Amino acid sequence: MKTQAIKKVVIAGGGTAGWMAAAGLSKLLGKTIEVSLIESDEIPTVGVGEATIPTLHIFHQLLGIKEPEFMAATNATFKLGISFENWRDIGKDYIHSFGFLGQGCWAAGFQHFWLKGRQQGFAADLGDYIPEHLASRVGKFAVVANQERNHAYHLDAGLYAQFLRVIAEKNGCTRIEGKIKDVNLNPENGYIKSLTLASGTEITGDLFIDCTGFKGLLIEEALHTGYEDWSHLLPCDSAVAVQTKTVGKPVAYTRSIARDAGWQWRIPLQSRTGNGLVFCSKYMTDEEAKQALLANVEGELLNEPRVIKYKTGTRRKHWNKNCIAVGLSAGFIEPLESTGIHLFQRAIIRLIQMFPSNGISQTDVDEFNQQTKVQTDAIKDFIILHYHLTDRKDTPFWRYCRNMDIPESLAHRMKMFKESGKIFRDPDDLFGDTSWIQVMMGQGLMPEQYHPIVDLMSDIELQNFLDKIKTGVKRKVDSWPDHNDFINHYCQSNQA
Ligand SMILES: Cc1cc2nc3c(=O)[nH]c(=O)nc-3n(C[C@H](O)[C@H](O)[C@H](O)COP(=O)(O)OP(=O)(O)OC[C@H]3O[C@@H](n4cnc5c(N)ncnc54)[C@H](O)[C@@H]3O)c2cc1C
Numbered sequence: 001m002k003t004q005a006i007k008k009v010v011i012a013g014g015g016t017a018g019w020m021a022a023a024g025l026s027k028l029l030g031k032t033i034e035v036s037l038i039e040s041d042e043i044p045t046v047g048v049g050e051a052t053i054p055t056l057h058i059f060h061q062l063l064g065i066k067e068p069e070f071m072a073a074t075n076a077t078f079k080l081g082i083s084f085e086n087w088r089d090i091g092k093d094y095i096h097s098f099g100f101l102g103q104g105c106w107a108a109g110f111q112h113f114w115l116k117g118r119q120q121g122f123a124a125d126l127g128d129y130i131p132e133h134l135a136s137r138v139g140k141f142a143v144v145a146n147q148e149r150n151h152a153y154h155l156d157a158g159l160y161a162q163f164l165r166v167i168a169e170k171n172g173c174t175r176i177e178g179k180i181k182d183v184n185l186n187p188e189n190g191y192i193k194s195l196t197l198a199s200g201t202e203i204t205g206d207l208f209i210d211c212t213g214f215k216g217l218l219i220e221e222a223l224h225t226g227y228e229d230w231s232h233l234l235p236c237d238s239a240v241a242v243q244t245k246t247v248g249k250p251v252a253y254t255r256s257i258a259r260d261a262g263w264q265w266r267i268p269l270q271s272r273t274g275n276g277l278v279f280c281s282k283y284m285t286d287e288e289a290k291q292a293l294l295a296n297v298e299g300e301l302l303n304e305p306r307v308i309k310y311k312t313g314t315r316r317k318h319w320n321k322n323c324i325a326v327g328l329s330a331g332f333i334e335p336l337e338s339t340g341i342h343l344f345q346r347a348i349i350r351l352i353q354m355f356p357s358n359g360i361s362q363t364d365v366d367e368f369n370q371q372t373k374v375q376t377d378a379i380k381d382f383i384i385l386h387y388h389l390t391d392r393k394d395t396p397f398w399r400y401c402r403n404m405d406i407p408e409s410l411a412h413r414m415k416m417f418k419e420s421g422k423i424f425r426d427p428d429d430l431f432g433d434t435s436w437i438q439v440m441m442g443q444g445l446m447p448e449q450y451h452p453i454v455d456l457m458s459d460i461e462l463q464n465f466l467d468k469i470k471t472g473v474k475r476k477v478d479s480w481p482d483h484n485d486f487i488n489h490y491c492q493s494n495q496a
Contacts, residue, residue, distance in 0.1 A: 003359040077270055113462060122462075152338070209323075234380070235280045236278045240296070243275065309333075317365075339383075417445060
């Protein structure tokens with residue numbers, strides 16, 4: 001049985017998620033549906049989601065967003081990966097870059113060829129076989145026509161919401177200023193009927209998108225959907241954030257520096273840097289976290305440090321009755337691999353693909369929830385990997401992470417890689433082989449053997465093969481301009 005046709009969509013909340021949903025729905029479905037967004041100036045946004053992954057191109061392409069315009073408007077820089085410092089152990093660093101690692105064959109990925117080359121003593125560092133890895137280290141960047149776009153951005157979350165708001169309003173979305181006071185349910189079926197604002201105005205709708213942040217005003221406080229708590233696997237539950245003036249040239253990667261009870265981020269925008277410390281409150285107080293962060297930032301402080309509390313996990317259903325949670329209201333996997341905005345975008349695109357114009361069917365709802373679950377579970381495993389696979393034993397936090405039980409799916413992947421260097425990607429995995437290899441090896445997991453097909457090559461053939469790839473990567477990156485010069489010509493921000 002279906003509900004009535006969906007004509008009127010109401011988005012509650014105007015943070016990153018709300019304006020992404022408003023821009024997407026109004027641009028792509030605005031001719032057939034009415035879209036409105038309610039936000040309250042009294043309730044601040046979280047406003048710290050500032051590092052992204054390359055999938056954002058898909059969303060921007062759908063919306064017809066021009067990269068230089070978007071980057072200038074959001075004070076953005078390019079991001080080619082993440083530098084993980086002190087994660088494997090103190091003083092041991094590696095980069096997880098975007099892009100593809102070398103070139104393998106049908107039976108064995110490039111890592112097998114590299115492993116034998118390393119054993120024989122002639123392979124270079126793994127990163128020398130990935131253009132994005134080398135470019136991030138030497139500070140080079142280019143956007144090349146017809147080339148796969150393996151870059152992401154560091155952006156200002158507040159400016160990004162403003163940028164998307166212009167697109168949404170241009171495409172007919174109505175913005176309503178006001179604080180939602182009550183969520184009114186239809187007593188017959190429990191569906192959301194309307195939202196009452198503090199002013200007394202009642203806003204009715206057929207479909208409601210909950211973008212109200214952690215509290216999930218509609219999906220949780222009204223519909224009691226429930227939350228799956230992942231704190232035992234990802235124990236950090238707090239963050240303290242502060243902005244500073246950018247010192248020197250911004251680098252084309254995010255820095256993630258492991259600390260005693262969590263990790264610190266540095267996200268370089270054109271004119272300022274986003275800094276934060278993600279930590280576990282069991283091992284560190286808010287005040288200790290503030291002091292630890294302030295002792296490790298560069299440049300003039302631009303605001304007061306702000307503490308944010310959260311519970312890592314996911315809403316039991318992201319679509320419940322006529323309400324879909326997008327953003328922090330749907331759950332939160334901590335920001336280590338910058339997957340937040342990606343998940344918002346996936347939910348919006350999935351909703352557009354499955355849009356219930358003729359009414360909501362439980363089959364669609366179940367499918368939506370199932371696809372969402374599979375995708376978030378795969379991301380969760382990848383994030384746990386960073387914490388669990390460590391040699392650090394120096395603090396109670398790291399000892400907990402090393403010893404905690406991990407999901408069977410992750411244990412299997414690690415075991416297979418260790419025993420044979422093999423990686424098999426599930427179709428729903430967000431992170432590809434290159435990502436898994438870089439993080440597993442970066443955290444110290446080296447396969448015990450390589451695939452025997454590599455032995456079809458003589459040592460000299462293998463050496464030539466590896467050298468050719470490395471030289472090609474270097475030649476390519478050498479031809480790119482300096483990252484900062486490129487930004488100045490391509491997308492200089494008016495804030496810089
Ligand atoms: C510490 C931290 C770091 C993060 N870093 C990243 C990152 O680097 N990359 C990434 O992709 N993601 C990151 N995220 C996740 C996510 O991208 C950001 O947190 C993002 O800003 C969340 O946006 P949101 O719209 O879901 O929530 P919010 O920003 O909280 O917005 C909620 C909106 O709802 C409105 N609202 C709430 N209640 C009411 C009400 N009663 N009436 C009317 N309006 C209401 C508010 O006014 C606001 O507009 C991070 C999250 C955290 C906590």
